[in-house]
Amino acid sequence: MKDWFKQPVPTLPKTMSPNEEKAVSIVQQLITRPDSDMYYDPETFEWYIEATPYFVVMESGKVIVINTDYSHEVKVQLKTEAYLSHICSKETSKRRQAMKQKYLGKVKRNLDVILDAIKKMK
Numbered sequence: 105m106k107d108w109f110k111q112p113v114p115t116l117p118k119t120m121s122p123n124e125e126k127a128v129s130i131v132q133q134l135i136t137r138p139d140s141d142m143y144y145d146p147e148t149f150e151w152y153i154e155a156t157p158y159f160v161v162m163e164s165g166k167v168i169v170i171n172t173d174y175s176h177e178v179k180v181q182l183k184t185e186a187y188l189s190h191i192c193s194k195e196t197s198k199r200r201q202a203m204k205q206k207y208l209g210k211v212k213r214n215l216d217v218i219l220d221a222i223k224k225m226k
Contacts, residue, residue, distance in 0.1 A: 114186040127167040127178040131160060131188050135195045142196055153193050160190055 116128065131153065134140050140155035151162040161168040165185060167178045180188070 114183065114190045115183050116187050117183040120181070123176075123178045124180050124184055127169065128182060128184060128188065130158075130169055131162070132191065133165065134158060134160060135192060137201060142192060142199070144192070144196065151189065153192070162192070 117219050122127070134155045135142060137155050140153055142153040149164065153160040157171045159170045161170070165178055165179060167188070169176045171177070
């Protein structure tokens with residue numbers, strides 16, 4: 105069965121401004137840091153990335169990079185916005201799966217203990 109509902113993976117535009125390229129690199133670097141936190145607001149469709157001392161807000165058509173000393177707003181193309189949203193979604197999904205496995209692993213060990221205890225009751 106074909107995944108007819110699957111969307112094509114967004115790619116970056118062929119030409120970007122130097123600041124747009126830097127904004128993409130900043131987002132790529134921050135989302136792969138293990139100490140970064142990522143949030144998505146489904147009401148505003150905005151992404152937030154916090155990796156102290158940096159905070160990034162991805163809004164419609166722009167990326168805002170903030171730290172305690174500065175704030176820089178970069179306009180991004182629609183294709184760039186789609187790509188950034190995609191990589192953030194993928195990273196969030198990867199983190200959720202890791203968290204799920206962490207807790208499921210605990211349950212499995214506990215169920216094994218329970219099963220062993222039940223077998224010994226005979």
